[in-house]
Amino acid sequence: MANELEQIKAEELLDLNVLQDMQEGFAGLTGLSIMVCKTSGEPLTRPTLGHRLCRKFHEHTDMASRCLEHMLAAAKAISINGPVKMVNSFSGTPIFVSPITVENNRIATIVVCANPCSCAQDRSVEQIAEQTKLPVGEVRELLEKTPKLEDDQLEATLTLIHSLATTLAKLSLREYQLRLRLGELTILHNLTSLLAGRSDLDQILKITAEQVVQVVKGKGCSIRIYNPDTKELQIKAVANLSQAYLRKGPLKLADSPIDQAALSGTPVPIENMLTDPRVIYKKEAEREGIISGLAVGMIYRGRGVGVIHLYGSGPQAYDRFEIECLKAIASQAASAIINAQLYQESIEAERTQRQLKMAGEVQRRMLPKRSPKMVKVDIGSVYEPTYLVGGDYYDFLELSGGRLGVVIADVAGKGVPASLQMVSLKATLRAYADQAPDLQTLVKMTDKVFRRDSLLGDFATLLIGIIDPEKGTFDYVNAGHYPALLVRDSKIEQQKVSGPALAIFDKPEFTPYTIELEPSDEIVLYTDGFLDAMNFDHHGFGLDRLRASIMKYSHLSAQKIAENVLWDVRRFVGLSTQADDMSMVVVKYNP
Structure with a gap:
């Protein structure tokens, strides 16, 4: 499964109006021009022009387009976790770029333009006028009215840009985590609705296996129930797997370190079942076309009920969302299984009680x-x-x-x-x-x-x-x-x-x-x-x-x-x- 964050866009995590206000505040404080870009290179916010030279450029359509093109190109060039990077635009304006990253995934990029005279290689007024097609006198006047960033000011500006990127990343991460929790709660709510009132253990296991495949997007799923008397795990339900896989014999818990860890409360991701020495049924896995796996214990009040195995069709590493989501499903399923078992035991106890009552009546007749x-x-x-x-x-x-x-x-x-x-x-x-x-x-x-x-x-x-x-x-x-x-x-x-x-x-x-x-x-x-x-x-x-x-x-x-x-x-x-x-x-x- 692709990482969930690769499918999330910054505009889905951040309020664009708030982002625009933060951007304009930064420009007003520093006198620098700033904008935020998407990972695709498209603008996410409207550019905020912090100094006169940028505003003059944007009065001319051709220069505005060239300026924007250089800013977007700089945004694309930044690495995921790289430091603040500086490049020069066509006019000699230094462009600073910094990524906004969440969970090692770049969701946007901050682009800041400074005074042309603040770059490491100052250009003459004549060179700038030639590049921008503006009169030399007008360029000189604009540059004189735009403060130049000294070395210490430049370093402070880089720090401020990095801090802004970090703040936006934290806000995005918090929003992302809230969405994860909301997703888990939605999954639990749906699963609870499906399992509510059910007393048929086979139906509960079947529904749980199907929900695991549907929600976590795996190739297949199997559910093994633990028998504490025999110390064995028996497959009781599968989804998207053959009946032959369902009919596999019981597995001794002592022989399976994966299931031992899962029943103790530790999720066990398996990147490649065909090469992992802990996997017992390698041939069966290959026949089913399953490569990767994730084992999570179904635990009820400290008691191991069974293990849910999620399978993938290729080698992969499972992210935190997938693990937490499967743990939530396993916890809910464990509760439903215990309730179903208690219900069946009550039915058996009632039947036994009736039989004992009849036996007592027979005995008293004797x-x-x-x-x-x-x-x-x-x-x-x-x-x-x-x-x-x-x-x-x-x-x-x-x-x-x-x-x-x-x-x-x-x-x-x-x-x-x-x-x-x-x-x-x-x-x-x-x-x-x-x-x-x-x-x-x-x-x-x-x-x-x-x-x-x-x-x-x-x-x-x-x-x-x-x-x-x-x-x-x-x-x-x-x-x-x-x-x-x-x-x-x-x-x-x-x-x-x-x-x-x-x-x-x-x-x-x-x-x-x-x-x-x-x-x-x-x-x-x-x-x-x-x-x-x-x-x-x-x-x-x-x-x-x-x-x-x-x-x-x-x-x-x-x-x-x-x-x-x-x-x-x-x-x-x-x-x-x-x-x-x-x-x-x-x-x-x-x-």
Whole structure:
């Protein structure tokens, strides 16, 4: 791309009326004639005639034309950054020229004419009269009335001309910078309008790639998105490039110093991709007809999102405007990409939430809808998951002889994994319940299957008991679960544990126990959620509060006991978020 300043004219950067006023002020102060020329050699301002001889020349059309021709020729001869230069016109008048430069580009030239007698080689009055076709006496009179510049005055004049050129250059540069900023803001506004409200990531990337090519005038563009998990960059969008280029495989960030620098916030210009040792896909670049490149990172709040690559069809150096413009686009695109990703994540989270809700409903349907009714035995139960699905589980198994199996278990973990293992545990227990000759064997069989289907570190606690209302007994095996609580005669006794939790050892042993029930006995089975429930002061509900709560409601029915204990826990924790499920089964013996 050609340098942007080469296309900018001085008349577009400077107010010509202001420039004319400055020029006339200079002429009035110094008595010198002055004008400003375009880079093409054409006048930019009207000549201001500061001394009498110049004004006399301009009364004659042919001399005025020759004078102007010499001034414009001097303006063309000046170099871009050269010092103030002095040449002589046809009449011997010294002409001083000084360039006005912005960013190493000449946008105009100042031309100043002095007294002919001020040049290094003074001419006689006769020579000047001969060159100008004026009478000798008139020339002598004009020269006498026009001050001659001495050496120190000439040096001061040169300094003043240079200062004037510098001032005009600064004014032009400020105007140019303002235009750059305005251009960037316009680009950002247009890009923002195009990206606003879009949630489709592919569309965002496609629009961004097209805008880069259109705004920065490149041959093509590719956008690579960074995956922090794989440490790879994958091309997700291209503009003016083939689909084969789009299908290039992922690029390891560690293998690309260009992308590393871009993602760290440093733009990377590449003058020739075919010879630059940092470029990995040289053959692909040659096939696409791309030579130069500019890589700019898309960064959002310090986080590297991806890299925009702008490509050119020939070797070139990118100027500051192109780099700043691409940085502005990359910043806007990074924000849009993050927003689109967050939107997609919210959609996925909502979908997952719906699925979890459905899974929770399925899980709750797997729990008993209501506690069973039995002669001589009153049973109550409650269940409150922390998440939509959980690992707590209780069940009732109808057995022969009017007996009832009561199960409560807690699978390690929370959420979906724990709920799936809970389903597996329930299915195993029900499958072996009619096959096992006793509780000890049933728990061993269940442990074997659960251990086989579990990963290292998975386990579950289980308490299973059988109520025989006719015999008045409660036989149970406790595999690492919290001990059952027996309420008798206004006292609470903690019962024994039979062995380790499930899936801990290869060949565990479980000791069976029997409770000989007495009238009004209550057996309470619970999970650790009741003990671990925390309030805002980080105090747990604990075993003491649980025992006190059970005793407070022991005169109620089994269901009311369970429900009121749960309410006590809720009142204790308030609005504090809980970390574990809560399940409770209460068995009350009323012969």
